[in-house]
Amino acid sequence: MTGTIYHSKLPLTCVNLDPADNILSLNRCSYLEERSILLIMSIMKWSEDLSVQVKEIDQQHQRLIDLINKLHEAMLAKQGKQVVSQIIDELAAYTVYHFQAEEKYMQQFKYIGYLTHKKEHEGFVQEVEKFQTDFNAGKLGLSIEIMNFLRDWVTRHIKGTDKQYSSVFKENGL
Ligand SMILES: [Fe+2]
Numbered sequence: 001m002t003g004t005i006y007h008s009k010l011p012l013t014c015v016n017l018d019p020a021d022n023i024l025s026l027n028r029c030s031y032l033e034e035r036s037i038l039l040i041m042s043i044m045k046w047s048e049d050l051s052v053q054v055k056e057i058d059q060q061h062q063r064l065i066d067l068i069n070k071l072h073e074a075m076l077a078k079q080g081k082q083v084v085s086q087i088i089d090e091l092a093a094y095t096v097y098h099f100q101a102e103e104k105y106m107q108q109f110k111y112i113g114y115l116t117h118k119k120e121h122e123g124f125v126q127e128v129e130k131f132q133t134d135f136n137a138g139k140l141g142l143s144i145e146i147m148n149f150l151r152d153w154v155t156r157h158i159k160g161t162d163k164q165y166s167s168v169f170k171e172n173g174l
Contacts, residue, residue, distance in 0.1 A: 043072040044151045050158050053166045054174045060098045061158055067091040068150050075142040081135075084142055088135060091150075092128050099125065102162070109172045111165055120161055124153055 046062045071087045099121040106114040127149075134140035 042069045043147050044068050052162050054169045064098060067094055072147050085136055088132050092132050095128055109168050111168050113164055117161055
C-alpha cells in the first residue's frame with residue numbers, strides 16, 4: 001500500500017483501516033489535521049473468506065495477521081531497529097507456536113496431508129528466520145516487498161492449504 005499518511009495519535013476509528021476504505025476514512029479524519037495526526041493503514045485484514053471454520057485456528061490466524069499489521073505499521077512509522085526487531089521476534093515466535101498447534105491436531109487426527117502441510121510450514125519458518133537473522137545483522141531492512149511476501153504467503157497458505165483440513169478438524173470435534 002503506498003501513499004500512506006501516518007501518525008500515532010488517531011482515534012481508533014481512523015486506525016487499522018481496510019485499505020479499500022482509505023479515501024473515505026481520510027475524509028472522515030481530516031478534521032484532525034491541525035494536530036498533525038495522520039493515518040495508519042493495515043496491510044492485511046482477516047475476513048470470513050479466510051475462515052477455516054475452526055474458531056481456535058481462526059483466532060490464531062487473526063493474531064498472526066495482527067502481528068503482520070504491527071510490523072507494517074512499524075515500518076511506515078519508521079520505528080527504530082530495536083522496536084522492529086522485537087516485532088519480528090514476536091511474529092517469528094507466534095508463527096512457530098501457531099504452526100505447532102495445527103500440526104498437533106493434524107497428527108492427533110491422523111490427517112493425510114500432514115507431511116506436505118508441515119513442509120510448507122517449515123519453508124515459511126525458514127524464510128522468516130532468515131529475514132530475522134539478516135535484519136538483526138543489519139544486512140536487510142524492512143521493506144514493502146517483505147511485507148507483501150508475508151501477507152501473500154499467509155493468505156495463500158490459509159486459503160489453499162489450511163482450508164483442506166477444515167472438515168477433518170470439525171469431524172474430530174474442533
Ligand atoms: Fe497451516
